[in-house]
Amino acid sequence: xxxDCPQASLVSQLIDNELSDGERTSLLxxxxxxxxxxxxxxxxxxxxxxxxxxxxxxxAKQRIRNALxxxxxxxxxxxxxxSVPLPIAATIMLMLGASVIGNAYFGFFRPVxxxxxxxxxxxxxxxSEPAKETAEVKTTDDSAARQQATANSQSIDSGVSRKRHNxxxxxxxxxxxxxxxxxxxxxxxxxxxxxxxxxxLYPIPKIYSGGLNFSEQR
Amino acid sequence: xLMNNSGFEELYSKQFDCVYRYALAxxxxxxxxxxxxxxxxxxxxxxGFAIKRIERPAAWLMxxxxxxAMESFRxxxxxxxxxxxxxxxxxxxxxxxxxxxxRVLSAVRTLPEAQRDCLSLREYGGLSYEEIADVMGISIxxxxxxxxxxxxxxxxxxxxxx
Numbered sequence: 001x002x003x004d005c006p007q008a009s010l011v012s013q014l015i016d017n018e019l020s021d022g023e024r025t026s027l028l029x030x031x032x033x034x035x036x037x038x039x040x041x042x043x044x045x046x047x048x049x050x051x052x053x054x055x056x057x058x059x060a061k062q063r064i065r066n067a068l069x070x071x072x073x074x075x076x077x078x079x080x081x082x083s084v085p086l087p088i089a090a091t092i093m094l095m096l097g098a099s100v101i102g103n104a105y106f107g108f109f110r111p112v113x114x115x116x117x118x119x120x121x122x123x124x125x126x127x128s129e130p131a132k133e134t135a136e137v138k139t140t141d142d143s144a145a146r147q148q149a150t151a152n153s154q155s156i157d158s159g160v161s162r163k164r165h166n167x168x169x170x171x172x173x174x175x176x177x178x179x180x181x182x183x184x185x186x187x188x189x190x191x192x193x194x195x196x197x198x199x200x201l202y203p204i205p206k207i208y209s210g211g212l213n214f215s216e217q218r
Numbered sequence: 219x220l221m222n223n224s225g226f227e228e229l230y231s232k233q234f235d236c237v238y239r240y241a242l243a244x245x246x247x248x249x250x251x252x253x254x255x256x257x258x259x260x261x262x263x264x265x266g267f268a269i270k271r272i273e274r275p276a277a278w279l280m281x282x283x284x285x286x287a288m289e290s291f292r293x294x295x296x297x298x299x300x301x302x303x304x305x306x307x308x309x310x311x312x313x314x315x316x317x318x319x320x321r322v323l324s325a326v327r328t329l330p331e332a333q334r335d336c337l338s339l340r341e342y343g344g345l346s347y348e349e350i351a352d353v354m355g356i357s358i359x360x361x362x363x364x365x366x367x368x369x370x371x372x373x374x375x376x377x378x379x380x
Binding site for chain 1: 230234235238243251259263319340341342346347362366369372373376
């Protein structure tokens with residue numbers, strides 16, 4: 001590599017595409033006239049091709065992908081690591097958050113009556129198929145009040161809401177995914193949210209596929 | 219960048235080679251490069267909700283890989299192992315690594331640390347000068363100088379191959 005020409009040092013930046021349009025045009029015109037810079041550019045291009053021969057172990061990509069897939073999502077509490085299934089962990093966290101936000105939003109810090117409904121739903125693989133719901137698990141036996149409340153509810157954008165989880169209005173959730181749905185109901189408001197973990201590999205960001213919605217009780 | 223399943227998949231597919239080859243150029247060992255690559259992507263996953271706030275995931279991964287490589291050098295120094303030079307490969311690694319690759323790796327490993335780092339971030343990491351400067355904590359002008367010198371030195375070492 002010859003650097004007798006003062007412009008030769010710029011050729012390195014030229015092949016890296018790090019020059020402005022004006023500098024690039026000017027240097028290319030110079031290279032066309034300068035034997036030293038022409039040789040420099042050819043050398044650098046050949047060097048780049050040679051360096052590109054260094055390759056990764058072809059089996060490592062899949063090996064690492066498998067290793068990442070097997071990693072469990074973990075939560076920490078009081079300095080100790082807890083191994084908690086993600087849907088449950090996410091539901092607990094969202095439930096706590098919803099309780100705080102809901103109480104603050106509606107100005108009531110002491111709900112008179114409270115009920116939590118937890119269920120999971122398998123979304124259909126095709127639009128024509130119905131969603132399959134598992135049995136609901138409730139913390140209190142107050143289904144009549146819940147149905148009345150749901151019928152009279154009015155959706156309110158709380159500012160933290162995402163898309164609803166009914167499977168029709170949630171195109172970001174893949175068909176066949178399993179949804180975990182939790183509903184927190186008080187006599188003032190309903191907070192509902194969902195998470196899904198179709199793939200175990202990327203559990204935490206997947207929470208964003210779920211949603212959080214508030215409805216006011218009337 | 220909003221990170222989700224497909225986002226991570228895309229990033230993994232796109233950046234795996236970059237991170238691995240950068241780590242390989244720094245360490246000279248396939249086994250170590252694989253460990254570093256896995257740990258870098260694991261840390262990306264463990265970032266959870268903070269992932270979406272990473273503006274330049276490629277540069278972020280390279281920075282993590284670089285730090286891990288530096289840690290491994292310190293560990294090697296403590297164990298009185300020589301980090302410089304190319305560690306001989308086992309038969310499995312030799313299966314996919316030909317002589318030319320060994321030559322390239324040896325040549326890259328002869329460069330001074332800053333030149334090797336700069337060149338590897340550019341050629342294998344695919345980072346811009348600005349990103350390299352950010353990762354290495356140096357100015358863009360210094361990046362230009364280091365890259366120029368690295369290429370000049372490498373051309374001498376690999377003259378018969380280029």
